[in-house]
Amino acid sequence: MQVDEVHFNHATGSHTGDALTIRKGPGGSPVQAPEWRRGFTPEAAAYASAPLGATVTIKARFSGGPPNATRQIRGLDAYVEPTDPGGCLGWLVVLIIKLIRAVFGNVLGDAGAEAVMFDATGRSGLVTFTLVNHKLKTASVGIRTTEWKWQSRPGLGKGSKWTTFDTTQHRIYTVLDTPAGPWTQGAGNDTQLPWTDALDKACAWAAGATVKDAAAAAVTRAVNTQPLQSYTPSTLFGFGNYHLSSYLAALNGGAPFQLNCTDCADAVTTFANLVGCDLWEGRFFDMETRKFLTLNGNAGVEANWVWWSWGYHEICWLGAIGQFAQVYDGCLQLDTDDNYGDLVHVAQHPIKMTFGTTDPAHYKYRLIKSGPGDLENIPRRRVVD
Amino acid sequence: MTTRRSRRPDAEEYLRRIPRDGGDLFRGASAWAEDLPGWRRSTREQLRDPEGPVRRSVWNDPKEPDARVVVDVVECASAALAVAALLERLDWNQLAEVPAGPPDLGLASFAHPEGVPPAVFFARANLCVTVASFARRSAAVIPVAQAVDRRLLREPDRQGPGLGVEAVRDPRGASPPQVRVFLRYTMGEEGHLRFRATGGTLEIRNDEVAFLRAGGEEAAVEVFVEEAGRPTASGRVTIP
Numbered sequence: 001m002q003v004d005e006v007h008f009n010h011a012t013g014s015h016t017g018d019a020l021t022i023r024k025g026p027g028g029s030p031v032q033a034p035e036w037r038r039g040f041t042p043e044a045a046a047y048a049s050a051p052l053g054a055t056v057t058i059k060a061r062f063s064g065g066p067p068n069a070t071r072q073i074r075g076l077d078a079y080v081e082p083t084d085p086g087g088c089l090g091w092l093v094v095l096i097i098k099l100i101r102a103v104f105g106n107v108l109g110d111a112g113a114e115a116v117m118f119d120a121t122g123r124s125g126l127v128t129f130t131l132v133n134h135k136l137k138t139a140s141v142g143i144r145t146t147e148w149k150w151q152s153r154p155g156l157g158k159g160s161k162w163t164t165f166d167t168t169q170h171r172i173y174t175v176l177d178t179p180a181g182p183w184t185q186g187a188g189n190d191t192q193l194p195w196t197d198a199l200d201k202a203c204a205w206a207a208g209a210t211v212k213d214a215a216a217a218a219v220t221r222a223v224n225t226q227p228l229q230s231y232t233p234s235t236l237f238g239f240g241n242y243h244l245s246s247y248l249a250a251l252n253g254g255a256p257f258q259l260n261c262t263d264c265a266d267a268v269t270t271f272a273n274l275v276g277c278d279l280w281e282g283r284f285f286d287m288e289t290r291k292f293l294t295l296n297g298n299a300g301v302e303a304n305w306v307w308w309s310w311g312y313h314e315i316c317w318l319g320a321i322g323q324f325a326q327v328y329d330g331c332l333q334l335d336t337d338d339n340y341g342d343l344v345h346v347a348q349h350p351i352k353m354t355f356g357t358t359d360p361a362h363y364k365y366r367l368i369k370s371g372p373g374d375l376e377n378i379p380r381r382r383v384v385d
Numbered sequence: 386m387t388t389r390r391s392r393r394p395d396a397e398e399y400l401r402r403i404p405r406d407g408g409d410l411f412r413g414a415s416a417w418a419e420d421l422p423g424w425r426r427s428t429r430e431q432l433r434d435p436e437g438p439v440r441r442s443v444w445n446d447p448k449e450p451d452a453r454v455v456v457d458v459v460e461c462a463s464a465a466l467a468v469a470a471l472l473e474r475l476d477w478n479q480l481a482e483v484p485a486g487p488p489d490l491g492l493a494s495f496a497h498p499e500g501v502p503p504a505v506f507f508a509r510a511n512l513c514v515t516v517a518s519f520a521r522r523s524a525a526v527i528p529v530a531q532a533v534d535r536r537l538l539r540e541p542d543r544q545g546p547g548l549g550v551e552a553v554r555d556p557r558g559a560s561p562p563q564v565r566v567f568l569r570y571t572m573g574e575e576g577h578l579r580f581r582a583t584g585g586t587l588e589i590r591n592d593e594v595a596f597l598r599a600g601g602e603e604a605a606v607e608v609f610v611e612e613a614g615r616p617t618a619s620g621r622v623t624i625p
Binding site: 230231232233234235236238239240241243245246249253255256257258260261262286308309310311312313385 | 427428430432433434435436439441443445450451453455457473474476477478479480481482497501502504515517518519520521
């Protein structure tokens with residue numbers, strides 16, 4: 001007997017009891033169930049915690065079963081707990097392994113036992129399994145691997161023993177909520193379905209976040225501190241559409257690249273919203289800034305503390321754009337040292353700060369030395385290409 | 386609340402420079418290796434802007450790993466829309482003011498000032514071109530932009546093989562005639578079509594090249610298939 005198919009996104013119209021609808025990237029195609037199919041490279045699946053209901057199901061198909069007979073089948077977590085070697089070191093090793101498992105290990109739990117009927121050729125239909133002991137409702141953002149050992153037994157009686165007949169391995173993205181714009185859960189070949197290329201980055205950057213604020217903060221820090229990037233005033237990754245594929249290629253290319261505030265705001269909004277946050281982008285105009293720590297700057301190097309005369313600056317907004325709204329800025333780190341005349345600087349990522357007024361706790365006071373900094377009330381979430 | 390930044394260039398001044406009775410329109414144009422002698426292309430991407438397709442190429446200086454140049458060529462539907470795309474790029478440049486670029490570059494051009502990571506922007510025909518330094522070490526971008534522009538201005542070769550070109554009229558007369566090209570081969574990465582109008586202008590409408598008559602008697606379109614390392618094929622059609 002063998003597993004032929006495992007379906008995670010088996011109800012493409014919803015994701016309250018199954019996986020999200022995702023795609024590989026702009027040039028690829030939507031990931032179609034079965035995500036796992038014997039003889040083919042497995043595809044990943046993604047789950048959004050918040051909208052999941054009480055019951056989460058998968059579907060699977062089998063072959064090589066007993067002709068015209070029924071078997072009980074289940075899928076169990078194949079992970080075997082390591083035996084404690086004893087002593088302080090042993091305890092520490094076990095603890096570390098448990099921590100790693102919590103972040104990267106099985107989140108799907110087990111596929112609960114179901115009766116599976118086989119036809120005269122030993123093939124089954126598509127059978128629905130309910131996930132038991134899963135952690136999808138409480139999981140942090142991450143990329144995890146589940147390995148199931150599939151077991152069968154002839155009947156329900158006590159004497160009927162489970163026998164392992166196959167194993168399957170699955171790559172699972174977990175995000176906090178349904179991805180917000182520009183991402184959609186549309187039908188057909190929709191290029192705004194969450195991309196696995198982008199989920200790889202977003203879930204790595206926000207790994208471990210259990211609430212949206214933490215996820216947005218982690219993504220903001222990650223965008224700001226990518227090692228190969230530096231600042232230019234020109235928007236290079238799109239102001240009409242967001243050229244996410246180009247940004248991903250730059251990130252993964254291993255060569256230096258440049259970007260500006262709009263590119264950073266695009267990245268923070270697009271990646272944070274992919275893991276379930278709810279950010280928008282918006283501009284404000286005409287300012288001379290105080291010194292701030294430039295993109296990917298080293299706070300200990302005075303030359304990295306710069307000021308600019310800007311016609312505009314674009315940042316991320318939590319909800320509506322407004323003077324007292326909260327903002328995230330992945331393009332710079334503010335100097336929160338009160339003396340702007342000396343060479344002492346205290347770098348702070350602008351994370352969920354009030355845009356504000358002349359209050360030193362506010363973003364606007366810390367960024368703008370002079371100029372109006374008038375808000376443009378056009379919230380944006382750029383279409384990705 | 387406000388809706389726009391305070392300093393913007395005057396679009397009308399640049400739109401007046403567009404010829405009304407002739408001109409070129411490009412399809413598939415991108416940076417060529419000859420525009421950046423000695424540099425190596427590391428990336429080639431086709432992106433999408435609201436103004437049209439963007440052909441992006443990133444070039445590395447083999448002698449200096451921290452020197453890179455990105456060239457974006459936006460294919461707009463018309464010369465006027467290329468000027469609009471150019472000004473839109475300035476609107477999305479954080480500098481309070483982007484000074485004018487070299488006077489002979491494009492129909493209009495702008496360039497970052499000294500002390501800022503170099504970038505230059507220009508419009509030529511229906512193309513809006515950005516050449517920007519793409520790494521921490523500043524790369525000279527104006528010579529690259531001038532090389533791209535010189536190539537776009539270069540008089541095409543008419544000695545090569547022939548090319549099938551036809552003008553298709555709308556039987557209802559509701560829309561302008563379309564110019565269609567019959568290519569016998571697939572162009573390579575560094576290949577584009579150059580349409581040259583006499584007695585009118587050209588626009589891309591519904592992914593077809595449309596001829597808009599200026600009012601004179603003589604109306605014709607020449608088409609050139611230009612590609613590095615291949616003889617230029619050309620053909621001509623008189624617009625009825």
